[in-house]
Amino acid sequence: MAVNLDDVDWAIIDQLQQEARISISELGRRVSLSASATTERVRQLEALGIITGYRAVIDLTKVGYQVLAVVRLKYPGNRHQPLHRLLAERREILECLRTTGDDCYTLKVAATSMAHLEALMDELAGFGSTTTSIVYSQTLPYRGPERP
Amino acid sequence: MAVNLDDVDWAIIDQLQQEARISISELGRRVSLSASATTERVRQLEALGIITGYRAVIDLTKVGYQVLAVVRLKYPGNRHQPLHRLLAERREILECLRTTGDDCYTLKVAATSMAHLEALMDELAGFGSTTTSIVYSQTLPYRGPERP
DNA sequence: TGTGAAATTGCTTGGTG
DNA sequence: CACCAAGCAATTTCACA
Numbered sequence: 001m002a003v004n005l006d007d008v009d010w011a012i013i014d015q016l017q018q019e020a021r022i023s024i025s026e027l028g029r030r031v032s033l034s035a036s037a038t039t040e041r042v043r044q045l046e047a048l049g050i051i052t053g054y055r056a057v058i059d060l061t062k063v064g065y066q067v068l069a070v071v072r073l074k075y076p077g078n079r080h081q082p083l084h085r086l087l088a089e090r091r092e093i094l095e096c097l098r099t100t101g102d103d104c105y106t107l108k109v110a111a112t113s114m115a116h117l118e119a120l121m122d123e124l125a126g127f128g129s130t131t132t133s134i135v136y137s138q139t140l141p142y143r144g145p146e147r148p
Numbered sequence: 149m150a151v152n153l154d155d156v157d158w159a160i161i162d163q164l165q166q167e168a169r170i171s172i173s174e175l176g177r178r179v180s181l182s183a184s185a186t187t188e189r190v191r192q193l194e195a196l197g198i199i200t201g202y203r204a205v206i207d208l209t210k211v212g213y214q215v216l217a218v219v220r221l222k223y224p225g226n227r228h229q230p231l232h233r234l235l236a237e238r239r240e241i242l243e244c245l246r247t248t249g250d251d252c253y254t255l256k257v258a259a260t261s262m263a264h265l266e267a268l269m270d271e272l273a274g275f276g277s278t279t280t281s282i283v284y285s286q287t288l289p290y291r292g293p294e295r296p
Numbered sequence: 297t298g299t300g301a302a303a304t305t306g307c308t309t310g311g312t313g
Numbered sequence: 314c315a316c317c318a319a320g321c322a323a324t325t326t327c328a329c330a
Contacts, residue, residue, distance in 0.1 A: 021169060051204050051207075056168045057199065094293065101279075112296045139244040140243055146239045183306075
């Protein structure tokens, strides 16, 4: 499943992880490749599923989500469909990881207020026992991987 | 700190959260605006700090990080500099949130193998007691916020 | 795979409603 | 604020190494 990538591939990945909207020709300049060769490399990285997409990063506070929380959910049994349905509906749930350990799921949830968070927690509590931690600050905002 | 955004702003945000590399004219078509007006809107969203950047999303497994873990760190005392130094150095730490509750920090860590993860955990254990959960799957890969 | 040249398309800027 | 038009870049395609 893992793929062999050379220095140029990694240079491209690094650049696009930092500034995904630079032009192909600018990217080519930075990695010392012609525009057409750069296009081909990027196309390959996309086709191989190494680059899975490009996303704008939004400031949650500025768009109205003043509360960010990490929720751990202890989910008894193995009927996961209802939870998946909730994840699809409630767009306030930004991320959901299934993990080992006592808490089966770790979710990241954005809310506009504590009241809003409370309502979301009531929904989640229907699935199992929850542990909620409010996020003070993103000590390290998400960054992508570098060459192993 | 929060900002007032109209429908067009949100349409732009939605599009760029999904496909950050589309051209300005394509974006303009999708939100029914001319290219120059679209450029101006996007510039404003960036200048206001609502859009904080654009990032390529990389498949961790395919580039060699077979293990993803969520680590909760109980950090006694309040000397946070050493931890911040580690976060800057160890690029395997992809994210770090400071939270309320017993565990002061929640980290997301990528490793190439269990041995690699073990070494990372030894480093983190120097800061306090840790609780580690291996991620089975991203039930919901990260997505951005929608209009509140 | 990478390059270079030509045709197409997209971007930017200044002037206008 | 948004549109239009013109001049300038960037993108794509193709023949060639």
